[in-house]
Amino acid sequence: MQYHLNGFKPGNLQIPDAARIPAALPPITDLPTEVDVLIVGCGPAGLTMARQMAEFADIKTSIVDLKPGPMLFGQADGISCRTQEILEAFNCSEILAKETYQLYKNAFWEPDTKQPQNIRRKHKVDDARLGLSEFVHGVVNQSRLHDLLLEGMENSVTHLVPHYNRRLLTLDTEHSLYNDLSAYPITASFERTDAEQPGKVETMRARFVIGCDGGKSVVRKQLSISMEGDSANKSWGVMDILAVTDFPDIRIKSFIQSRDNGAVMIVPREGGYLVRLYVELDLLEADQRACNLDLGVDDIIAKAKRIMTPYTLDVKEVAWWSIYEVGQRVAERFDDTPAGNPQELTPRAFIAGDAGHTHSPKGGWGLNTSLPDTFNLGWKIAAVLQGKAHSRLLSTYGPERRKVAQMLIAADRKMSALVATRPSAKVAESGTKTNTADIEKFIARQNGFIAGTSIEYNPSFICTGFEHQHLATGFKIGQRFHSAKAARLADGCPVHLGHLNKADGRWRIFIFGDEECPTDTASAANQLVEFLAHSKSSPIRRYTPDGADIDAVIDVCAVFQQDDLSLQDLGPLLWPAKGIYALRDYEKVFYPLAHEDIYQLRGIDRSNGCMVIVRPDQHIANILPLAASDELGEFFAGFMLA
Amino acid sequence: MQYHLNGFKPGNLQIPDAARIPAALPPITDLPTEVDVLIVGCGPAGLTMARQMAEFADIKTSIVDLKPGPMLFGQADGISCRTQEILEAFNCSEILAKETYQLYKNAFWEPDTKQPQNIRRKHKVDDARLGLSEFVHGVVNQSRLHDLLLEGMENSVTHLVPHYNRRLLTLDTEHSLYNDLSAYPITASFERTDAEQPGKVETMRARFVIGCDGGKSVVRKQLSISMEGDSANKSWGVMDILAVTDFPDIRIKSFIQSRDNGAVMIVPREGGYLVRLYVELDLLEADQRACNLDLGVDDIIAKAKRIMTPYTLDVKEVAWWSIYEVGQRVAERFDDTPAGNPQELTPRAFIAGDAGHTHSPKGGWGLNTSLPDTFNLGWKIAAVLQGKAHSRLLSTYGPERRKVAQMLIAADRKMSALVATRPSAKVAESGTKTNTADIEKFIARQNGFIAGTSIEYNPSFICTGFEHQHLATGFKIGQRFHSAKAARLADGCPVHLGHLNKADGRWRIFIFGDEECPTDTASAANQLVEFLAHSKSSPIRRYTPDGADIDAVIDVCAVFQQDDLSLQDLGPLLWPAKGIYALRDYEKVFYPLAHEDIYQLRGIDRSNGCMVIVRPDQHIANILPLAASDELGEFFAGFMLA
Numbered sequence A, B: 001m002q003y004h005l006n007g008f009k010p011g012n013l014q015i016p017d018a019a020r021i022p023a024a025l026p027p028i029t030d031l032p033t034e035v036d037v038l039i040v041g042c043g044p045a046g047l048t049m050a051r052q053m054a055e056f057a058d059i060k061t062s063i064v065d066l067k068p069g070p071m072l073f074g075q076a077d078g079i080s081c082r083t084q085e086i087l088e089a090f091n092c093s094e095i096l097a098k099e100t101y102q103l104y105k106n107a108f109w110e111p112d113t114k115q116p117q118n119i120r121r122k123h124k125v126d127d128a129r130l131g132l133s134e135f136v137h138g139v140v141n142q143s144r145l146h147d148l149l150l151e152g153m154e155n156s157v158t159h160l161v162p163h164y165n166r167r168l169l170t171l172d173t174e175h176s177l178y179n180d181l182s183a184y185p186i187t188a189s190f191e192r193t194d195a196e197q198p199g200k201v202e203t204m205r206a207r208f209v210i211g212c213d214g215g216k217s218v219v220r221k222q223l224s225i226s227m228e229g230d231s232a233n234k235s236w237g238v239m240d241i242l243a244v245t246d247f248p249d250i251r252i253k254s255f256i257q258s259r260d261n262g263a264v265m266i267v268p269r270e271g272g273y274l275v276r277l278y279v280e281l282d283l284l285e286a287d288q289r290a291c292n293l294d295l296g297v298d299d300i301i302a303k304a305k306r307i308m309t310p311y312t313l314d315v316k317e318v319a320w321w322s323i324y325e326v327g328q329r330v331a332e333r334f335d336d337t338p339a340g341n342p343q344e345l346t347p348r349a350f351i352a353g354d355a356g357h358t359h360s361p362k363g364g365w366g367l368n369t370s371l372p373d374t375f376n377l378g379w380k381i382a383a384v385l386q387g388k389a390h391s392r393l394l395s396t397y398g399p400e401r402r403k404v405a406q407m408l409i410a411a412d413r414k415m416s417a418l419v420a421t422r423p424s425a426k427v428a429e430s431g432t433k434t435n436t437a438d439i440e441k442f443i444a445r446q447n448g449f450i451a452g453t454s455i456e457y458n459p460s461f462i463c464t465g466f467e468h469q470h471l472a473t474g475f476k477i478g479q480r481f482h483s484a485k486a487a488r489l490a491d492g493c494p495v496h497l498g499h500l501n502k503a504d505g506r507w508r509i510f511i512f513g514d515e516e517c518p519t520d521t522a523s524a525a526n527q528l529v530e531f532l533a534h535s536k537s538s539p540i541r542r543y544t545p546d547g548a549d550i551d552a553v554i555d556v557c558a559v560f561q562q563d564d565l566s567l568q569d570l571g572p573l574l575w576p577a578k579g580i581y582a583l584r585d586y587e588k589v590f591y592p593l594a595h596e597d598i599y600q601l602r603g604i605d606r607s608n609g610c611m612v613i614v615r616p617d618q619h620i621a622n623i624l625p626l627a628a629s630d631e632l633g634e635f636f637a638g639f640m641l642a
Ligand SMILES: Cc1cc2nc3c(=O)[nH]c(=O)nc-3n(C[C@H](O)[C@H](O)[C@H](O)COP(=O)(O)OP(=O)(O)OC[C@H]3O[C@@H](n4cnc5c(N)ncnc54)[C@H](O)[C@@H]3O)c2cc1C
Pocket: A040, A041, A042, A043, A044, A045, A046, A064, A065, A066, A067, A074, A075, A076, A077, A078, A142, A166, A167, A168, A169, A212, A213, A214, A215, A216, A217, A218, A238, A322, A352, A353, A354, A355, A361, A362, A363, A364, A365, A366, A367, A370
């Protein structure tokens, strides 16, 4: 579908341009005075946190933002493969896949050797990320991702909607209550930002607070968490435009480096007409700030035109623009426990997203790192609040996501230098850098990081079993479950196994059978299923509440190499009776597809099989041999509460 | 996703079971007194008509139904490949694809030769329709299809919503006004069916009326159109149930024939728990009606249990059930002109869907034939109302769709006999028919008909060029454009060309280039593009209104075998400037994918190339050599108005 031919129009892209009008601003309703979870900020991090909490009827969540309503314009636009996988966990990937402009090529432009005042295409290559995920990297207005998360919240069992027009002012924390999970140790104060009752102050008590309030996070400041890293001395302009140009690669992601005027990065956008340009502006003096330079969009356009010589660029409409400085900073800690946490305080306040890491937007990593931050945190807080898991689970959030933030700023430091023709004063003195080959090499090398698919959490009690990695070399412990298809035994339907990992707080055990027939009672698979179903030390028996469905806490699926099995013969764990009617669930057992064999694709040991244990955030927690039922029990006992 | 575990809940399946509640009944608003198009009935036929009309801001449409609001339960559930292709034309196929239960297998069950009172699986085969379309045959509650069409109407530029609680009583037709297109020759009267103003009569004058009011169509009766065909003497029960069973193929489409008790057909349904059973009931006496037999759902369940012996069937909830008689009838004509139409009256009233053809529901053909009926009619009425086409276009509807209806009732007659163990009194006397092999053969043979993909309209002035069929053997003239992918020149993105054929009333010319480079001015492709862009006899120049975008009436796309072309060199028809800003459209030119070559897949003559002309309903109207610009002009002159 094409959009925005006759001007950019924000809103639901499922509605054609001519009929699309932005939704009315939501009404202002009273803040609750006491909540389990307070989320500050309706960006990707906050909304992902809220989207996840919304699934739990027994958790009271409130999400606030100082803005008057949902975002309409600008900011991030790149939607990585991993972000789309997470949206699939929220059951809404297909709309985003449909609306995003998918990137299949990269082009590299340098000064023409014959006429170096002109640019010339060096070459065009396939996007390096193809094949890393079942999803393709795409670009769309960040607001559409917000919309889908908001819609999911509203359609959930809690019908959660944000409280807009609320600016967080202060957080009062009462550390003596921190280890009492039933307490509300944090008091937040807000002021109204609307015209009706401007400045009116409200307060709310919370059991947990998540600061998703962006780069200038008030939560971070209130928790006295400092930022570490470089300050900026380089500015860029970014603009979403409707333009007429004879530049041939305007619909391809292009890196342009001119000899005399700087660099441009082109990101073609959803709908076939809109395009984003990142334009290199000048170096800043040590004490200069871009916002004080009094530059406007006309300056950005003029600069872009010079860089793109000999091509024309006739800008017809600017949908959104901004000027930013490049700098890379990461928070010293991601929660409110002091370094080392000598008193073993349970963290009760967290920061996520841009509140914890700021950097340049060029890699398209801001949104795509912020959203997984809270996708990591959400299920942990839910499990602790619901009494399903020990609060020590919460201490894994900081290390896991701060590692990613550090990789992010390292990558961004590198990338920012590569795409600029004058990355620093030092280079500027010695002339211009116009080498796009190093950009290309960097992109190829950082492939999995850019796609978000190679993010790997450090070993911990929820990331273990490395000694068994060889049993399934394609499911990397600590990384996300890399989906592959298998056929469902009950009906032959090919299913992406990764799409079973929905964001419902459940753990999953994927059993990959060995060569023995699992109906043979002597087989390892059969004995494992027996253990899970009946043993007193089975984590399923231990952690599933009485009366709940057998898969309510831990969901067991199996892939068997034999394709002539009958569900009936596999026992009630794999063909469970569920719900008020004890209806059978037919969607737990699979066999490999002939032409896309999951054993081969994911390096699963055919003779030994294995168990792959997947966290509620789709990351692989553990790999175990089929016979390792004791270890399985011990693994869950490390953090689950019976 | 799974739905309905704890009981069937109608409504939007994007909302999880626990949060889903049916939408409130829509408010009652006044009927307009004068409309361009009056549609009677909110079934698949009526809604498809309305969905299409809703796209046109200059056409005033009203759709009415006697029911108080949108459908919630029951009726059809099979969504054929072709129906999904049509939904893609309405830009909403992905939600249906996501919600439908996709069928990959068929199973056949007969009396066990050793214990013939029991049934036994004969065999299980792959569904024969795989590969006929880029969509897979699926099943979902008919109401979800209604919802998507209603949503599209409401989101369109006309924001069309139905008028519920209106029963059509009479149609007054004024034949003397029929050839005056500006006149309103039909007056309809309605009575209110709600409790507020029951029986209140309203009238409306219309330029065109479409009777989509089902098997007992009042429109049909008011137009004195009679039904031809068999009456029924056989009854079946159908029920959507949540049940526990040990029947192994409950999640596979299964045909069961028992020796003593009749036949069952199983259709597994969306969400993994729901299942539909068609259950053969007894033969009716000549003057018996099923509705007078006083049978209830308990009788259907009891019968199903007997047929499925030795398996158990424990029905926990019946979501919907019905008993119907088998009979096949088709209307003698589909519009209100008399046979032969000696006065050359312009048809002003039409019937579509079940109003024109009734038959058994077992083939899943009712919905899947009703919806394409009005998909055929909608664009024709729009073109005539907008003054774009001659009213003779309207006379093609009846012959094109009545042919399909006749194939439909022939197929249904055959299928109904095959799936029953006692299809008629004759067979009943001589014992039972328990041969599923003939069902399997029939399904395999009727493959394309069942998928809806082989429907082929008769030769006419909008279905012609058979002498050039050899230029593209895989695009059958009269059949729908069978989509295949090609890479977009501007960005390398693989695109399903068929999905360009949106339901916007536009014609499309697909140019498939020959071996010559299209930038070579001597090449046939270049000359064709020149002709289309500049010649006075170019249909694009003739029929596109001044000031409209160049592709507003006829959209030209091209596939060239050369993949190193530049859009800039191909001329402004294939890289057109559009809209208020004269932005360039980069989405008109393609090249074949290396591994899915459209030339090979669709049998396109590589050395000669061709033009494939596609109607607004995605059916292929004509195939012409690249040099046949005169014929192209003549083709459009046959019905278009300058
Ligand atoms: C101007 C701008 C331009 C950007 N351009 C790009 C780009 O070109 N490409 C790219 O990839 N990324 C870009 N980004 C980055 C990207 O948008 C962020 O990385 C991403 O949105 C971070 O998500 P977040 O949820 O952590 O925070 P944010 O999206 O920043 O959301 C924070 C939210 O918190 C709210 N908030 C802040 N303070 C308070 C308070 N005290 N009380 C209540 N609410 C508060 C804000 O209103 C905001 O809605 C841009 C960001 C900004 C701000």
